[in-house]
Amino acid sequence: TYDEARIEELLVRSPERIEPRCPHFGGCGGCALQHLSPEKQIAAKQDVLAENFERIGKVQPAHWMAPLVDAPWGYRRKGRLSVKWVEKKGKALVGFREDNPRFVADLSICHTLLPEVGLRIEALSTLVGALDARREIPQIEIAAGDDVVALVFRHLAPLTVEDRERLIAFGQAMNLAILVQPKGPESVIPLWPENVNLHFRIGNADVDLAFRPLDFIQVNAGMNQRMVATTLDLLDLKSTDRVLDLFCGLGNFTLPIARRAAEVVGVEGDAGLVERASGNALRNGIGNAEFHAADLFTNHATTPWSTRHYDKLLLDPPRSGAAPLLDYLPRKGTNRIVYVSCHPGSLARDAGTLVARHGFRLVSAGVMDMFPQTAHVESIALFER
The missing domain is CATH 3.40.50.150 (Vaccinia Virus protein VP39)
Known part of the structure; x- marks a missing residue:
């Protein structure tokens, strides 16, 4: 009961249209409204x-x-980045899916993610590309509490000792907690530090909530x-x-x-x-x-x-x-x-x-x-x- 159309030619720009902040807007499927100001978006x-x-x-x-x-920016404390090693490009794509969900957007930056992660997309791509298991990493889960930002690397094959060391070194250099997930949600274990305590406080209610990296928040x-x-x-x-x-x-x-x-x-x-x-x-x-x-x-x-x-x-x-x-x-x-x-x-x-x-x-x-x-x-x- 509805039609879909695509723009073939833009004749007159709406006065409400603004320049998108992200260079990947239009290709990455993570955002849809960056061409509107935050005030117009909410309206x-x-x-x-x-x-x-x-x-x-x-x-x-x-x-x-x-x-x-x-x-309006740098707010996303929870998310799932898709990962795909592309042999022809010689690099790992790390990002959200494109509008066509079969493809992973080739991102260099993400302004909606917390800066601790969004400004390090290229570093994550380099990290995955250096792993022996680069073809076996399908996703990276992001989970941030009030004082810890954690990354959960899903891997479809066992990690080598060298890959574990590379992941730990990345976490230490970037001050990010690193966890790995070989199977289902219950298989998540920390690599660094040994204990990852995620929690957030609801200040006006005097409540502090602990959660696991894959929990919904x-x-x-x-x-x-x-x-x-x-x-x-x-x-x-x-x-x-x-x-x-x-x-x-x-x-x-x-x-x-x-x-x-x-x-x-x-x-x-x-x-x-x-x-x-x-x-x-x-x-x-x-x-x-x-x-x-x-x-x-x-x-x-x-x-x-x-x-x-x-x-x-x-x-x-x-x-x-x-x-x-x-x-x-x-x-x-x-x-x-x-x-x-x-x-x-x-x-x-x-x-x-x-x-x-x-x-x-x-x-x-x-x-x-x-x-x-x-x-x-x-x-x-x-x-x-």
């Missing part, structure tokens, strides 16, 4: 959200929140701080509130909520993240948060955690949204919902369900620029019964 994203609400959900917020924005640290603060404000937490946090991950929202509420229950499909969330509650001295592992896309209408009374509900689903949950949640006692979304279409659809079937009204909504320079539209919405 365009709000237009997308408004259009989705109207067209898909048949709803509009009573109030539009001011967009949440942070630094919010990509943009500055925006995460703003998003958590906004979510807490919208929940309007009281000391007597009981809150259900669905798709809770490591406890990014759950533990800050626990600081203000009587009780919070977090539910997440990834059992490893649930284990880390429980550990984070313990290390922060939080005793009023509990966590459960459950596939939230199956029916939990009779599961004990779902049948309890909750005053408030927080939803932070993946791109597919929370539609299966809305068949049995929220229950009658829940009068306030905050929905954090990474896809405007699924948010709009679920907003229509909450309004039409569950008796809520869409009080406010707004966009959050979690991924500046990209077309990703992250948003947040408040519903009241």
